Every structure is written in structure tokens, then in C-alpha cells.
Amino acid sequence: xxxxxxxxxxxxxxxxxxxxxxxxxxxxxxxxxxxxxxxxxxxxxxxxxxxxxxxxxxxxxxxxxxxxxxxxxxxxxxxxxxxxxxxxxxxxxxxxxxxxxxxxxxxxxxxxxxxxxxxxxxxxxxxxxxxxxxxxxxxxxxxxxxxxxxxxxxxxxxxxxxxxxxxxxxxxxxxxxxxxxxxxxxxxxxxxxxxxxxxxxxxxxxxxxxxxxxxxxxxxxxxxxxxxxxxxxxxxxxxxxxxxxxxxxxxxxxxxxxxxxxxxxxxxxxxxxxxxxxxxxxxxxxxxxxxxxxxxxxxxxxxxxxxxxxxxxxxxxxxxxxxxxxxxxxxxxxxxxxxxxxxxxxxxxxxxxxxxxxxxxxxxxxxxxxxxxxxxxxxxxxxxxxxxxxxxxxxxxxxxxxxxxxxxxxxxxxxxxxxxxxxxxxxxxxxxxxxxxxxxxxxxxxxxxxxxxxxxxxxxxxxxxxxxxxxxxxxxxxxxxxxxxxxxxxxxxxxxxxxxxxxxxxxxxxxxxxxxxxxxxxxxxxxxxxxxxxxxxxxxxxxxxxxxxxxxxxxxxxxxxxxxxxxxxxxxxxxxxxxxxxxxxxxxxxxxxxxxxxxxxxxxxxxxxxxxxxxxxxxxxxxxxxxxxxxxxxxxxxxxxxxxxxxxxxxxxxxxxxxxxxxxxxxxxxxxxxxxxxxxxxxxxxxxxxxxxxxxxxxxxxxxxxxxxxxxxxxxxxxxxxxxxxxxxxxxxxxxxxxxxxxxxxxxxxxxxxxxxxxxxxxxxxxxxxxxxxxxxxxxxxxxxxxxxxxxxxxxxxxxxxxxxxxxxxxxxxxxxxxxxxxxxxxxxxxxxxxxxxxxxxxxxxxxxxxxxxxxxxxxxxxxxxxxxxxxxxxxxxxxxxx
Ligand SMILES: *[C@@H]1O[C@H](CO)[C@@H](O)[C@H](O)[C@H]1NC(C)=O
Ligand SMILES: *[C@@H]1O[C@H](CO)[C@@H](O)[C@H](O)[C@H]1NC(C)=O
Ligand SMILES: *[C@@H]1O[C@H](CO)[C@@H](O)[C@H](O)[C@H]1NC(C)=O
Ligand SMILES: *[C@@H]1O[C@H](CO)[C@@H](O)[C@H](O)[C@H]1NC(C)=O
Ligand SMILES: *[C@@H]1O[C@H](CO)[C@@H](O)[C@H](O)[C@H]1NC(C)=O
Ligand SMILES: *[C@@H]1O[C@H](CO)[C@@H](O)[C@H](O)[C@H]1NC(C)=O
Ligand SMILES: *[C@@H]1O[C@H](CO)[C@@H](O)[C@H](O)[C@H]1NC(C)=O
Ligand SMILES: *[C@@H]1O[C@H](CO)[C@@H](O)[C@H](O)[C@H]1NC(C)=O
Ligand SMILES: *[C@@H]1O[C@H](CO)[C@@H](O)[C@H](O)[C@H]1NC(C)=O
Ligand SMILES: CC(=O)N[C@H]1CO[C@H](CO)[C@@H](O)[C@@H]1O
Numbered sequence: 001x002x003x004x005x006x007x008x009x010x011x012x013x014x015x016x017x018x019x020x021x022x023x024x025x026x027x028x029x030x031x032x033x034x035x036x037x038x039x040x041x042x043x044x045x046x047x048x049x050x051x052x053x054x055x056x057x058x059x060x061x062x063x064x065x066x067x068x069x070x071x072x073x074x075x076x077x078x079x080x081x082x083x084x085x086x087x088x089x090x091x092x093x094x095x096x097x098x099x100x101x102x103x104x105x106x107x108x109x110x111x112x113x114x115x116x117x118x119x120x121x122x123x124x125x126x127x128x129x130x131x132x133x134x135x136x137x138x139x140x141x142x143x144x145x146x147x148x149x150x151x152x153x154x155x156x157x158x159x160x161x162x163x164x165x166x167x168x169x170x171x172x173x174x175x176x177x178x179x180x181x182x183x184x185x186x187x188x189x190x191x192x193x194x195x196x197x198x199x200x201x202x203x204x205x206x207x208x209x210x211x212x213x214x215x216x217x218x219x220x221x222x223x224x225x226x227x228x229x230x231x232x233x234x235x236x237x238x239x240x241x242x243x244x245x246x247x248x249x250x251x252x253x254x255x256x257x258x259x260x261x262x263x264x265x266x267x268x269x270x271x272x273x274x275x276x277x278x279x280x281x282x283x284x285x286x287x288x289x290x291x292x293x294x295x296x297x298x299x300x301x302x303x304x305x306x307x308x309x310x311x312x313x314x315x316x317x318x319x320x321x322x323x324x325x326x327x328x329x330x331x332x333x334x335x336x337x338x339x340x341x342x343x344x345x346x347x348x349x350x351x352x353x354x355x356x357x358x359x360x361x362x363x364x365x366x367x368x369x370x371x372x373x374x375x376x377x378x379x380x381x382x383x384x385x386x387x388x389x390x391x392x393x394x395x396x397x398x399x400x401x402x403x404x405x406x407x408x409x410x411x412x413x414x415x416x417x418x419x420x421x422x423x424x425x426x427x428x429x430x431x432x433x434x435x436x437x438x439x440x441x442x443x444x445x446x447x448x449x450x451x452x453x454x455x456x457x458x459x460x461x462x463x464x465x466x467x468x469x470x471x472x473x474x475x476x477x478x479x480x481x482x483x484x485x486x487x488x489x490x491x492x493x494x495x496x497x498x499x500x501x502x503x504x505x506x507x508x509x510x511x512x513x514x515x516x517x518x519x520x521x522x523x524x525x526x527x528x529x530x531x532x533x534x535x536x537x538x539x540x541x542x543x544x545x546x547x548x549x550x551x552x553x554x555x556x557x558x559x560x561x562x563x564x565x566x567x568x569x570x571x572x573x574x575x576x577x578x579x580x581x582x583x584x585x586x587x588x589x590x591x592x593x594x595x596x597x598x599x600x601x602x603x604x605x606x607x608x609x610x611x612x613x614x615x616x617x618x619x620x621x622x623x624x625x626x627x628x629x630x631x632x633x634x635x636x637x638x639x640x641x642x643x644x645x646x647x648x649x650x651x652x653x654x655x656x657x658x659x660x661x662x663x664x665x666x667x668x669x670x671x672x673x674x675x676x677x678x679x680x681x682x683x684x685x686x687x688x689x690x691x692x693x694x695x696x697x698x699x700x701x702x703x704x705x706x707x708x709x710x711x712x713x714x715x716x717x718x719x720x721x722x723x724x725x726x727x728x729x730x731x732x733x734x735x736x737x738x739x740x741x742x743x744x745x746x747x748x749x750x751x752x753x754x755x756x757x758x759x760x761x762x763x764x765x766x767x768x769x770x771x772x773x774x775x776x777x778x779x780x781x782x783x784x785x786x787x788x789x790x791x792x793x794x795x796x797x798x799x800x801x802x803x804x805x806x807x808x809x810x811x812x813x814x815x816x817x818x819x820x821x822x823x824x825x826x827x828x829x830x831x832x833x834x835x836x837x838x839x840x841x842x843x844x845x846x847x848x849x850x851x852x853x854x855x856x857x858x859x860x861x862x863x864x865x866x867x868x869x870x871x872x873x874x875x876x877x878x879x880x881x882x883x
Contacts, residue, residue, distance in 0.1 A: 041242040043648040047275035050288030051754035053317045055355040055707040056297055056362060060769065062263060063297045063366060070361035071710055074354060077103065079343060079713040080720060082357040083735035085111070087335040088324025090733045091304075092392045095379045095402070096160065097121065097476075098304070098322045100360075101735060111360070112376050113210070113301070113322065114158075117165025117182050118472060118600065119151060119479030121462075122380040125407035126154055127601060128481045130420045131472055132167055133577060134597030136184035136194055136622035137676075138423040139797040140819045144194050147419055148201020148209075150412040155207045157408035159376035161369060162208040162266055162301075166198040167477070168255035169213045169270060172577065172623065173657050174634045178220040178532045178544030181576040181598055182477040185622035186658040187673065188251050189814045192258035199262040206372035208363045211259040212268035213303055215252055215285060216241030219636045220535030220544030222647045223271040224305065226327075227535050231543050237646035239637065240273035247654045248289075249842035249849075257294050261770025265298040265363030269318065271306045273646055280306045283751070286317030293766040298366070299359035310334035311342050315754040319356040324733040329393055331731035340720055340735050343713070347750060351707035351757040358710065377404040395730030409482065413602055418615075420599035420606035422795075426592070426617040426677040427625075433570065433591035435613025435679055436523060438494045444521030445504040446514060446562050448553055449529045449574055450488040457484035464537035466529065466552050470574040471603045475534025475544070481601050487527055487572065490604030494612055508554040511561055518565035525611070526562050528555035530575040545636055549580045549629045556583055563589040572596055572607060582627045585670060595621065613679060618795030618819060620676035620863065624658050624669045631667050632658070659864045660810035674799050674814070674863035680790030680824065684798070687860055687869040690781045691876070697774050697836060699764030699848055707757030765848045775837035775849060782834060784860045784869055786820055787827035795821045798830040799861060802873075804841060805854025812859060812867075830860065839873070851875070 058067045074082065084101030089110070093099060098113035115121035118129045129151055135143055148166070155163045170177045172186035184191040195211060202209040222228045222239035229235070243252060256267070267290060270279035279285070280302045290296045299319035305328065307313050307321050313334065321335045342348040364370065379402040381391045389398045426434065436443075453459055453468025458481055460467060463474040469486050472478050488504050495502040503520075505513045518524050528551045535544030540552070550556065551573075563569050563584065570592040573579060584590060594617075599606050609615040626632055634657050637649040656664050659673035722728075722736045765772050786798050800816035803809070816832030839856060840849035856875075861867035 041244045041247065041651045043242060043650055045242045045275045047277040047282050047284045049751050050283045050292065051315065051751050052756045052760065053287045053315060053352060053355070053754070054291040054704070054760070055351060056358050057295070057704065060295065060297050062769070063362060066362045066366035067297065067358070069365040069370070070358045071708065073361050074357045075710045076106070077357065077711065079340060079353065080735040081105070082353050083336065083339045085357045085360050086320050086353070087333060087339060087733055087735065088320070088322045090325040090331065090333070090392060090731050091323045091328035092381055093324070093390060093729065093732050095376045097164070097380050100320065100324070109375065111161040111364070112159060113162040113164055114155065114160040114380065115164045116477045116479055117167050118477065120154055120158055120160070121476060121479050123158060123378045124383060124403070124480060125405055125409060125482065126158070126479055127409045127412045127416060128472065128479045128484070129416055130423060130600040131181045131598040132184050132194070133181035133622065134423045134599060135419055136190060137425050137595070137597060137619040138419065138819065139190070139620055139817050140422055141193065141197050143419045143422055144197035145201040146415055148198035149205050150415055152202035152205025152207040153410070154408040154412070156205050156372055157374065157406060158378050159374045160207060161364065161373070162210050163202055164210050164212065164268065166195050166209065167212055168195045168259065169215050169217045169252065171218065171252055171255065173218040173651070174636050175549055175578040175623065175629070175632050176546040176636050177218055178546065179473070179475065179477060179534055181473045181532065187622070187814050188254035190622055190817070192255035195255050196258040196262035199259050199264045203263060203265065203367040206368050208265035208367050208369070210266035210268050210301060211256065211264040213270035214256060214267050214279060214290065215270060216243055216274045217270035217272050217279070219649070221636060221638065222640070223535055233640055234644060235640050235647060236644045238272050238278070239647040239649050240276045242275055242648060242650045244651070244654065245844040246842050247651055251655050251657070253289065256290070257770050260294045260296045263366065263769065265366055266301055267296060267298065268301050268303050269306060271303050276646060278306070278308050280318050281309055281313045281316040283316035291317055292763045294771055295766050295769045297359065297769065298363040299356070307334055310338045311347050311750065314339065314342070314348050314352060314356065315750060319359050325731065329731050331733070333733040336733040336735055337737050340737060344715070344717070344720070349755045349757055350713065351709045354708060354710040358708070377406050379403055390729050392730035392732065396727065416600050417602035417605045417609070420596070420602060421609040421615040423597055423599070423619045424607065424610045424617055425595040425619040425621050426610070427595060427671050427675070428585065428590065428593040429677055430591040433568065434611060436611050438498045438612055439500060441501065441522045442520055443491065443495050443500065443502040444517045444524040444566065445488050445491055445502065445527070446518070446524060447527035447558055448506050448508050449527035450486065450504060451506040452484050452486040457481035462537060464533065465539055466531040469527065469603060470529040470531055470598060471600055472598045473531060473533045473576050474537050474539060477534065483601055485602050485604035487604040487607050490608035491525065491611065494608055508558045514558065514561045515565050518562045521566050522568060524562050524566040524569045525572060526559055526569060527572050527574065528558060529553065529573065530579045532576045549578060551579055559584050563587050570594070574598065578623050578625055580629065581625060581670060616679045616792060616794045617676065618678060618797060620674050620797045621671055622673070624662055624673045625671040626662070626667070626669045631662065631669070633661050633665070655810055660813065663811035672863050672865040675866070676797070676863070678794040678796065680788055680792050680794035682794070682796045682822070682862065683787045683789050684784055684861055684868045685787070686785040687871050688783045689858065689871050689873065691874065692778055692780065694777050694779050694836070697772070697849070700762045700767035700772055701764070702762050703759040704762060706759050709757070772849070775835060775840070777836050778833040779836055779839060780834040780873055781831060782816070782858050782860065783829050783831040785827050786822060786830050788822035788824055791824050793821065793823045795819055796862070799863065800832045801859040801864065801867060802834070802838060803857040803859070804839070804852065805856050806841065806852050809841070812864065814864070
């Protein structure tokens with residue numbers, strides 16, 4: 001059987017884009033008008049069907065053992081037990097934010113899924129790590145891996161099977177997007193390497209990573225219909241992110257491919273629709289792209305209440321329903337008993353439920369949970385030691401030990417301090433203002449953001465306020481702080497250790513007091529912030545997404561008040577992403593500016609390490625700091641634009657987000673993507689380009705095996721009823737049928753091909769986790785010499801950009817980087833392997849990656865706009881070209 005995937009180029013791709021691409025494949029002169037249309041996207045664009053759902057491939061390198069163990073496990077299961085593995089027990093049904101059913105017959109406990117991407121949510125004795133968007137600024141593979149590994153070990157020791165993170169969706173299309181800070185960077189390569197390292201770190205600790213939210217989850221507003229209704233928007237469906245095929249592949253999918261290649265055991269599908277099909281039942285994206293083209297062998301889990309159908313979601317590639325009930329606390333599920341029934345009545349083929357269960361267990365074995373798992377020792381709903389086991393409405397009143405208060409932090413605080421300091425970006429430093437010595441005559445510290453809130457660091461549930469110093473955003477992507485070292489505390493300790501003078505004003509409206517202290521200070525340090533979070537909490541009218549990009553809490557006025565009186569003012573920004581600094585950044589009284597992101601529990605110590613020079617700053621901006629919000633050109637969709645239907649969010653800018661847009665439109669930013677200073681200086685020289693012999697790109701061909709069917713199941717309906725004398729828990733979701741039903745095995749109405757378990761043709765761009773293995777062939781090695789020309793050891797993030805050269809390509813795209821430690825007067829070699837993928841464009845016509853014939857240049861330097869070295873990549877021989 002051939003797959004039913006043809007004839008979709010037309011629906012996914014604006015026809016002009018395909019024309020442009022053909023042109024850029026054949027036209028070597030590069031003389032085309034540079035105003036050729038960007039790929040773009042259209043309203044009402046639709047997502048084509050893709051069936052059947054690809055089954056697990058037991059020959060997948062890296063996964064063979066895990067799949068064999070998973071198949072052996074699943075083979076012994078009854079249908080009810082398989083259904084139990086796939087379906088959550090319902091909101092508040094068990095200890096974790098999500099749990100599936102257990103398999104008591106085999107002593108196999110309920111799998112536990114728990115937030116968040118920056119540490120364990122809703123527990124105690126856990127660490128609060130720096131946010132993803134903050135550590136992105138370290139550009140440091142070691143930091144990402146270590147942070148992931150530290151987090152993973154904490155999840156493991158609390159008895160959690162799946163960490164609900166890391167995040168690469170949102171990628172950060174709009175700087176106002178509420179959850180951007182949970183992810184890494186709007187650049188797909190920076191995000192891709194960061195997510196891969198994080199996944200590896202988490203999973204090496206024996207916990208399954210759940211990379212999320214797949215895909216196009218770029219704004220909070222309209223992400224869920226009921227939430228939008230709650231904010232007064234009368235819409236019947238969630239927003240549709242309309243993304244064309246080129247932009248999908250070259251931008252939003254890119255880091256997901258890296259996560260899959262790194263072995264992520266799980267992927268969470270998103271609330272929003274993509275091309276007018278819900279993220280958790282979009283067969284093109286789940287079956288075709290994720291499990292087909294990217295060769296994902298793990299399981300797809302729904303976001304909480306992101307499932308909108310039963311049979312359709314299973315056939316479209318969803319493997320686990322979270323938290324299991326259709327809507328929280330309804331006791332009703334699209335799966336559970338419905339899934340049992342759908343398999344028994346022949347609507348869902350046996351191979352499909354087997355594949356769902358196998359994928360879940362394969363992830364489990366892949367990370368070695370069979371060897372390291374401990375029973376869950378906390379409960380997410382309650383901090384008390386004793387309490388109800390099940391807090392679902394109508395649950396039994398079984399009561400007992402629910403929180404063992406296991407301290408899982410080891411000494412992760414040391415790494416947290418180091419990682420946040422390494423992620424701090426020095427934006428301005430006039431005449432060596434920084435580092436300070438601690439012996440300044442009079443230090444003034446200003447701003448609410450300098451000190452921990454009087455409500456305490458965890459004073460607002462899920463950090464849903466902007467009280468005190470900002471060290472994480474709000475929503476489900478948070479953790480409780482075990483402590484929060486405020487900047488004022490750390491700076492005061494520093495000054496007091498020298499018996500110096502320090503005074504602070506931490507009320508942003510105390511103008512008289514601010515003026516008085518600023519007038520005396522020989523150095524003033526002003527702390528300001530800007531917050532955002534998840535859509536279910538609104539803070540100061542910011543319904544998850546930010547209303548604007550200005551500083552919060554009167555921050556601009558605070559800065560102005562200080563600079564009026566103090567000619568040596570250092571500004572420290574804690575923010576979720578870009579903020580507008582145009583009003584003050586070039587004020588001559590501002591002698592230094594630092595972006596410190598969302599640093600986590602050691603905030604004060606981390607910034608003090610930078611301010612006092614114990615750590616030489618080496619972070620670089622993972623986004624652009626622009627003069628105006630309009631400069632970004634990719635604002636949020638703020639008003640419904642489709643009546644009561646799904647708001648249509650057309651990603652018309654295609655690939656041109658963040659620096660790619662600034663380059664394209666010739667807009668001068670204030671501080672560009674990749675920018676950051678050090679206390680020392682660096683020089684770049686000696687660019688070398690070494691071509692490697694490589695074979696032509698070979699599209700994957702051939703057929704898969706048939707869908708594995710594991711075990712048999714009884715057709716006796718009495719076997720599926722609740723066991724005798726079974727005590728139901730509250731609104732728990734069970735796999736059992738309420739009464740024996742006659743199952744008609746008639747011809748159910750399902751999408752064409754969706755039940756076909758016969759061998760399927762392989763996908764040309766696929767073939768292994770992350771896509772066609774030849775995409776990762778190294779075509780060139782580019783190197784350069786980086787010298788430390790200053791007087792102290794420093795770390796430089798050297799960056800490599802490529803110009804792919806086509807008329808609809810960005811001017812330059814990041815393709816490599818390394819954070820290098822170089823002693824004063826010393827030098828080192830920066831080296832990047834450029835893969836075929838790095839040099840390819842997605843061709844929607846051939847549905848594969850191609851190297852176009854446009855000239856390709858490389859640029860090496862210190863930021864996206866400071867690129868002193870460049871050269872041309874010269875292709876030769878038959879390896880050229882993608883087809
Ligand atoms: C399914 O899971 C529930 C909840 O853990 C459990 O009570 C039940 O016994 C399980 N059923 C089977 C058939 O394993
Ligand atoms: C099965 O799903 C339907 C919605 O499709 C729901 O109305 C029904 O209550 C579900 N059955 C169970 C037992 O949850
Ligand atoms: C089979 O069961 C599913 C789930 O309850 C239901 O949606 C579907 O209509 C049933 N089909 C037949 C043919 O009975
Ligand atoms: C904390 O934030 C909430 C919500 O914004 C606000 O109402 C409250 O006054 C703040 N508390 C303090 C101590 O700042
Ligand atoms: C932007 O939003 C913040 C947070 O709600 C608010 O403090 C600030 O006043 C707003 N700025 C403008 C210019 O409206
Ligand atoms: C800079 O600070 C000095 C006080 O040291 C003040 O006189 C001057 O007006 C300030 N300049 C600006 C631009 O605020
Ligand atoms: C700031 O003002 C003081 C006193 O007026 C002066 O000594 C000092 O040099 C000035 N500093 C800068 C950075 O301009
Ligand atoms: C149950 O029914 C299905 C569909 O008719 C059939 O393929 C399967 O062999 C039956 N299983 C058993 C154990 O009889
Ligand atoms: C169910 O409970 C009743 C009363 O406790 C008992 O008599 C009966 O034997 C039980 N049935 C089964 C199948 O365990
Ligand atoms: C010294 C100074 O600049 N004070 C100003 C602080 O900000 C308030 C509000 O804008 C002004 O009224 C003060 O003059």
C-alpha cells in the first residue's frame with residue numbers, strides 16, 4: 001500500500017513559494033529580485049490527512065533494546081491494561097499533575113507526569129533552576145546538559161517518570177508571547193542545540209523528557225476556547241496557527257527534530273490548531289511529520305485538555321491522553337472505556353493500541369526507568385504531610401502519608417548560581433565601570449526588583465504576580481523556590497564584607513527617597529523587570545502574553561529618577577524576553593547595563609558574581625533588543641478575526657522572525673541577536689574552510705514492516721466490565737465498560753487508510769530519528785582563531801552564520817557556535833562542522849531537503865551583526881545538490 005500523503009503540496013504551500021523555490025534551484029545567477037515573497041501562510045489553510053499512524057520501528061538505532069523490552073512487556077498485557085497505560089486517571093485523580101492507570105496484576109505502578117521545564121512544580125525540597133530562555137544566553141552546551149541532568153535527578157528522586165519539559169514551542173515568534181521564557185530562543189539552531197542537550201541531560205538521569213508544545217503554540221491568547229471565553233472572547237474553537245511547509249521545516253520544526261534526534265522519549269501536542277486541525281489530532285503533523293519524517297519512536301501526550309476527540313486522536317497519532325478526562329473533573333473520557341470499546345468494535349485496529357502502549361514503554365526502557373524508578377513520594381495538590389490520597393471530587397476519604405518531603409536537591413544550587421551567571425549578558429560597560437571592587441565609597445541599590453517580595457518568594461500561586469525580584473515567569477512552567485537570594489542581599493553582603501556603605505530604596509514610587517540616595521551614591525545599581533506567563537493567570541491585565549514590551553512596575557521612571565542624580569548608574573534587567581530600553585540605554589549617566597533573564601533561586605549571588613568580577617560575563621543575547629515593539633513585525637493576534645470560528649493566525653512573515661527580519665528590512669536594533677560584552681576583549685582571524693568528501697543525498701526508500709500486533713484479546717464483553725466489588729475512586733477514568741455491549745464489527749467511518757497495518761512506503765526525508773541520516777553528514781569544517789586581547793581570562797561565544805543565498809532566504813542564519821574559554825593573551829581555535837542539513841532548504845515540491853545552487857557564504861564573529869570573517873563555500877563533484 002502506498003501512503004495517502006500525496007497531493008498536499010498545494011494545500012500546505014502558497015503556490016508562489018513553490019515557484020520561488022524552483023527558481024532558486026535552477027537560477028544560479030542569484031540575480032532575482034530580493035523582494036521575492038517570503039514563504040508565508042494563508043488564512044483557512046488546511047492540513048492534509050496522513051494515515052496510517054506509523055508504528056514503532058524496532059530497528060531504530062539507539063532504540064532497539066528499549067523497543068524489544070517494551071514489546072515483551074506489552075505482549076503480556078490485556079487490552080484493559082494497554083488502555084490503562086494510555087489514559088490518564090483524570091484531573092486530581094492521583095499524586096502527580098498527570099497519572100495514567102496502573103497495572104496491578106504485574107505490580108506496575110501508575111506512570112507519573114509532572115511539570116515543569118525549570119524544576120519540579122508543586123512540591124518542596126526541590127531546586128528552582130534558571131528558565132530555559134535564560135540559560136539560552138549562556139550558549140553553553142555544558143550548561144544545558146548539566147542543568148538538564150540536575151533537574152532529571154530531582155524528578156527521578158521524587159518518583160516522577162516524565163518531566164514535562166523542555167520547551168521549544170513557543171519558539172518565540174512574538175516577543176510578547178507569554179511562555180517564550182520557558183523555551184530557549186527564536187533562533188531554531190540555538191534552540192535545537194539547547195533542547196538536545198537538555199533532553200540528553202534529563203534522560204541520562206533516568207527520567208523521560210517531554211519536549212513540548214508541538215507545534216505553533218506561539219501565543220497564549222486564544223490557545224484554548226474556554227480560556228478565551230473566560231477573557232470575554234466569544235469564539236467556538238482555538239486559534240489556528242497557519243504555517244506553510246517551508247517555514248514549518250526551516251523554523252518551527254527544526255528544534256523538534258533535534259529533540260527527536262537526541263532521543264526525547266515523549267512529545268506533548270499543543271492546544272492550538274495548526275492549519276485548522278487541532279494539534280492533538282493533526283494526522284499530518286503527528287503521523288506524517290513527527291512519527292514519519294522525523295522517525296520519532298517515543299509517545300505523543302496531549303497537553304492538559306488539548307484532546308478533542310477519541311477515535312480520531314488515536315488514529316492521528318496521539319498515544320497518551322492527559323490528564324485523561326475530557327474536561328477537568330468530569331469523570332468522562334474520550335479514551336478509557338471509549339478506547340476499549342473502539343478497539344473491541346474494530347474502529348481502532350489492535351496494532352494501533354499495541355503501538356500506543358509500546359511507544360510509552362519504549363520511552364520508559366530507553367531511559368532505564370526499570371532500573372532507577374522509586375515510588376512517587378509527594379503529592380502535587382497539597383504540601384501537608386498527611387492528607388487525602390485522591391483529591392478529585394467525590395473521591396474516597398482514604399487518608400494517609402502523601403508528602404515524604406524528600407530533599408532531592410543535592411548541591412544543585414552551586415550549578416544554578418554558576419549557570420545563571422554564565423547566562424548574564426553584559427550589554428554596556430563604559431570605561432570599565434564593571435567589574436566593581438566592593439570597595440566603592442557609596443553603593444545605592446534601587447528597585448522592587450532588587451529584593452524578595454514581602455509575601456515571600458512563593459507568595460503567589462504559580463508565581464502569578466510581579467512581586468519583588470523576578471526570577472521566573474508565571475504559570476505551570478514554574479517551581480517553588482527553596483529559597484530566593486535577592487540581589488540586594490548578595491550586594492549588601494559584598495559591600496558589608498568590606499565595611500563599606502550601601503543604602504537601598506526598594507519602593508519604585510518613593511521618588512524623594514530615591515533621589516536622596518541616588519544623589520549620594522558613587523555607584524547606583526537599578527533593578528527593573530518585565531514578566532509574563534501562562535494564559536490561565538492574568539497579572540496586571542497581562543493575560544499570559546505581555547500587553548507591551550515596556551518595563552513593569554514603573555521601571556522607566558525609576559531609572560530616570562536615579563540617572564537624574566547619579567552619573568554612574570548600572571541597570572540590571574530581569575525579564576522574560578526583549579524589553580524596550582530606547583528611552584534610556586544611551587543616557588551617559590548609565591555606565592553599564594546587564595540582562596540577567598530569570599535566574600532562579602541563586603539570583604542575587606549570580607548577579608553579584610558578575611558585578612564583582614568573580615565571573616567574567618560571556619553570555620550573549622538569545623534574541624534582539626529593538627528600538628520599538630513594531631520593529632519586531634510579528635505582534636500577537638489580539639482580536640478574533642474569524643467571527644466565532646477559529647481565529648486565523650497567519651504566519652505570513654515565514655522565516656523572518658527576530659534578527660532575520662531586522663536583516664531583511666534593514667532595521668537597526670539596539671543590541672542585536674548574539675550580542676554581549678566581556679571584561680576582556682577578543683579578536684577574530686584566520687578563517688579556514690575545509691570541504692569534506694561527501695556522497696550525494698539519497699532519499700530514503702523501501703517499505704516498513706507490517707504493524708506489530710502484540711498478544712491477543714478476548715472478545716467476551718463480560719471480561720471488560722468492572723471487576724466484582726470494585727471500589728471506584730471519585731471521578732477516576734477507568735478502562736472498564738459499564739455493561740456488556742454487543743459490538744458490531746461493521747465498517748466504521750474512519751479516515752481512509754487509517755486502519756491499514758500493512759507495510760508502508762518510507763518517507764524520503766525520513767529514515768532515522770531527526771530525519772534522513774544523510775542530513776547530518778558533515779560537508780565542511782569551518783575554523784577560525786579567536787584571541788583574547790585583554791588582560792584577564794574570558795569566555796567568548798564565537799558564532800557562525802551561513803547565507804543560503806536564495807532570494808527568499810534570510811540574509812544570514814546561525815548555524816554554529818561555541819563558548820570558548822581563553823586565557824589573557826592566548827588564543828584558541830573555533831571550529832564548526834557544517835552538515836548537509838545546515839546548508840539545505842526545504843523543497844515543498846520534492847518534499848525533501850535540497851542544497852540550492854545559490855552561492856553560500858559563511859560568516860564568523862561575535863554576534864549576528866559583528867562578523868569580521870567571511871568566506872565562500874565551494875561545492876564540487878557529484879555530491880552537489882539535493883535531488
Ligand atoms: C487500571 O488502573 C486503575 C487505576 O490505577 C486500577 O485501579 C485498575 O485496576 C487498572 N485496571 C487494570 C485492568 O489493570
Ligand atoms: C465516551 O466519549 C464520549 C464523547 O465522545 C462521552 O460523551 C462519553 O461519556 C465517553 N464515555 C466514557 C465512559 O467516558
Ligand atoms: C466503536 O466505539 C467507539 C468508542 O465508543 C464509538 O465511537 C464508535 O461509534 C463505535 N463504532 C461502532 C461501529 O460501534
Ligand atoms: C503581590 O501581587 C499581587 C497581584 O499583583 C498584589 O495584589 C499584591 O499587592 C502584591 N503583594 C505585594 C506584597 O507586593
Ligand atoms: C506595560 O505593561 C506593564 C505591565 O502591565 C505596565 O506596568 C506598563 O505600565 C505598561 N506600559 C505601558 C506603556 O502601558
Ligand atoms: C547625570 O548625573 C548628574 C549628576 O551626577 C546630573 O547633574 C545630570 O543632569 C545627569 N544627566 C542626565 C542626562 O540625567
Ligand atoms: C560623576 O560625578 C563625579 C562628581 O561630580 C565625578 O567625580 C565623576 O568623575 C563623575 N563620573 C563619571 C563616570 O562621569
Ligand atoms: C476477536 O474479534 C476479532 C474481530 O472479529 C478477531 O480478529 C479476533 O481474532 C477475535 N479474538 C479472539 C481472541 O477471538
Ligand atoms: C463481593 O463482596 C461480597 C460482600 O462483601 C462478598 O460476599 C462477595 O463474595 C464478593 N464477591 C467477590 C467476587 O469477591
Ligand atoms: C529626581 C527625579 O527625576 N524625580 C522624578 C521622579 O519621577 C517622578 C515621576 O515621573 C517625577 O515627578 C520626579 O520629578
